[in-house]
Amino acid sequence: MNWIDKLDRKFGRHSISHLMYGISAVMLIVYFANLLTRGAVYQLLSFNRSLIFSGQIWRAVTFLILPPNNSPIWILFSLYFYCLIGNGLEQEWGSFRFNLFYLIGALGAIISGFLTGYAVNDYLNFSMFLAFAAIYPNFQILVFFILPIQIKYLAAFDLVFYAFSFISGTFSTRIAILMALLNVILFFGSDFYHHLKGESGYRQTRNNWRNFYRQ
Numbered sequence: 125m126n127w128i129d130k131l132d133r134k135f136g137r138h139s140i141s142h143l144m145y146g147i148s149a150v151m152l153i154v155y156f157a158n159l160l161t162r163g164a165v166y167q168l169l170s171f172n173r174s175l176i177f178s179g180q181i182w183r184a185v186t187f188l189i190l191p192p193n194n195s196p197i198w199i200l201f202s203l204y205f206y207c208l209i210g211n212g213l214e215q216e217w218g219s220f221r222f223n224l225f226y227l228i229g230a231l232g233a234i235i236s237g238f239l240t241g242y243a244v245n246d247y248l249n250f251s252m253f254l255a256f257a258a259i260y261p262n263f264q265i266l267v268f269f270i271l272p273i274q275i276k277y278l279a280a281f282d283l284v285f286y287a288f289s290f291i292s293g294t295f296s297t298r299i300a301i302l303m304a305l306l307n308v309i310l311f312f313g314s315d316f317y318h319h320l321k322g323e324s325g326y327r328q329t330r331n332n333w334r335n336f337y338r339q
Contacts, residue, residue, distance in 0.1 A: 128221060128224065128311075131220070131224065132218070132220045132221065135220065136218070136219075136220040138220075139218075139219040139220035139223045140219065140223055141214070141219045142210075142211065142214070142219075143210060143214070143219070143222060143223055143226060144206050144207045144209075144210025144211060144214075145207055145210075145211075147189065147206070147210075148203040148204075148206050148207050148210075150189045151189055151190070151191045151192075151199075151203055151206075152191070152199070152203055154166075154169065154189055154190065154191060155191040155194075155199055158191075166190060168186075169182070169183065169186035169187060169189070169190055170183065170186075170187050170190065171183055171184070171187040171237045171242075171243035171244070173237060173238060173241040174241075184234055184237070184238075185230075185234065187233075187237075187243055187244065187245060188230055188233065188234075188245050188248070189245075190244075190245060191203075192245075192246070192249065205265075206249065206252070209252050209253055209255075209256035210222065210226075210252060212256050212259070212260060212263075213225065213252065213255055213256055213259065216259050225251075225252075225255065225307045225311055226248075226252070226307070228306055228307040228310060229247075229248040229251045229252075229304050229305070229306065229307040229308075230248060231306075232248075232302075232303035232304045232305070232306040232307070233245060233247065233248050233300065233303060233304045235303055236296075236299045236300045236302075236303035236304065237300075239299055239303075240295065240296035240299050240300065241296065242296035242297070242299075242300055243300065244300065247286075247300055247301050247304030247305060248304045250282060250286065250304075250305075251304060251305050251307050251308050253278075253279065253282065254279055254282070254283070254305075254308055255307075255308060255311065255312070256275065257275045257276050257278070257279035258279075258312060260275065261274065261275065261276035261279075262274050262275075262276065263275045265278075286301060289301065290302075
């Protein structure tokens with residue numbers, strides 16, 4: 125991916141290492157702050173297009189740091205999992221490429237919010253999970269801390285779920301899914317296209333996609 129290589133050479137020194145540690149830590153702080161304020165923090169940070177145009181411009185980005193759920197147990201599991209997949213992608217790509225992947229997904233989510241008035245970070249987080257599954261398809265996790273399963277099967281299930289959401293959802297939902305997955309399209313689209321055509325290649329990502337779909 126020559127365009128990423130060029131950006132890496134030019135801006136790589138400005139990348140943030142262990143980005144997901146920082147984002148997850150902020151999410152945890154927001155979670156506890158929301159508990160203390162009985163939900164007021166979530167209301168203050170969530171995306172709201174009309175309030176953004178009224179001057180509350182922080183809402184354009186703060187929805188990205190809202191925790192994935194309200195359960196005290198699952199919030200810790202979710203944030204641990206975010207760190208796991210974030211660090212896995214960073215080890216494979218390097219800090220700059222992972223920063224760029226996350227930034228593109230975040231910008232996609234923000235743009236979809238301004239286009240439709242609806243913006244969440246769920247699809248951005250899903251894009252990281254999908255990228256991790258493509259690179260490490262045989263990575264095994266314990267579902268409910270008991271059942272071992274390879275991550276490619278969970279990714280396949282999630283793909284079906286989000287495909288159904290895209291088909292049956294509202295226009296806002298469709299745009300939100302599509303824009304937040306721009307990073308996956310840009311990072312994997314070319315290799316996936318060549319894989320479908322059966323063309324030879326030397327990139328590791330192509331082999332990972334093949335393992336993901338065939339194993």
